[in-house]
Amino acid sequence: xxxxxxxxxxxxxxxxxxxxxxxxxxxxxxxxxxxxxxxxxxxx
Amino acid sequence: xxxxxxxxxxxxxxxxxxxxxxxxxxxxxxxxxxxxxxxxxxxxxxxxxxxxxxxxxxxxxxxxxxxxxxxxxxxxxxxxxxxxxxxxxxxxxxxxxxxxxxxxxxxxxxxxxxxxxxxxxxxxxxxxxxxxxxxxxxxxxxxxxxxxxxxxxxxxxxxxxxxxxxxxxxxxx
Numbered sequence: 001x002x003x004x005x006x007x008x009x010x011x012x013x014x015x016x017x018x019x020x021x022x023x024x025x026x027x028x029x030x031x032x033x034x035x036x037x038x039x040x041x042x043x044x
Numbered sequence: 045x046x047x048x049x050x051x052x053x054x055x056x057x058x059x060x061x062x063x064x065x066x067x068x069x070x071x072x073x074x075x076x077x078x079x080x081x082x083x084x085x086x087x088x089x090x091x092x093x094x095x096x097x098x099x100x101x102x103x104x105x106x107x108x109x110x111x112x113x114x115x116x117x118x119x120x121x122x123x124x125x126x127x128x129x130x131x132x133x134x135x136x137x138x139x140x141x142x143x144x145x146x147x148x149x150x151x152x153x154x155x156x157x158x159x160x161x162x163x164x165x166x167x168x169x170x171x172x173x174x175x176x177x178x179x180x181x182x183x184x185x186x187x188x189x190x191x192x193x194x195x196x197x198x199x200x201x202x203x204x205x206x207x208x209x210x211x212x213x214x215x216x217x
Contacts, residue, residue, distance in 0.1 A: 012124045020128050025136050032143035039150040042100075 075169045078180045078196055082164040089159040104153040117145045162186045164194075 019028050092103060121141040122129040129137065165183045172179040184192040 013126060016124055016128070017126065020125075025125075025128055025132055025140065029136065029139045029143055032140070032147050036143060036146040036150060 073169070074178045074180050075166055078182060079166045082166070082182070086164065093159060100153055100157065103157060104149060107149055107152050112149060117141050120144065160186060
């Protein structure tokens, strides 16, 4: 029986559509870059 | 909200799709293709489990070498941004694609570090809409946990090889 459907990329799509309805693409890009930098720092 | 298991499966699935997209011989059947790619991914995860000393940085490097080359990040970026991609400048597209690529690499590194011995059984292949599309059904198994059904939708590329769409579904069963 199918309980639900999941997809990683659908998740991202929904998250980014939500962010872009409230802000700009440049802001979203900056947010991703900040996240990536924070991840890199954690690894060091 | 995803459970940890479902999130792992979802991430694995995205990796598998990327591998399938770039690395499959045209002569393989869709079922063989999924079995082969699944095996490669799980072998990599088992190696990681066997090497407890492997740092997160090494894991990121491993993903960069073994997984990332098979991704079409531009296509993935276009699909996650949808209409916003169409309205973006070339520079914004490049910046987003680079940031999204790094984000996915980091995410896989974090999730792969939590791999707990799941196995994948390929169940079979079924037609899926038009003649150039099929659906390959699999079960992701982990002892003591409910099995998770993951379906891969594949389409035939112009060159004859098989490649996948980016929007598969997975469901608990």
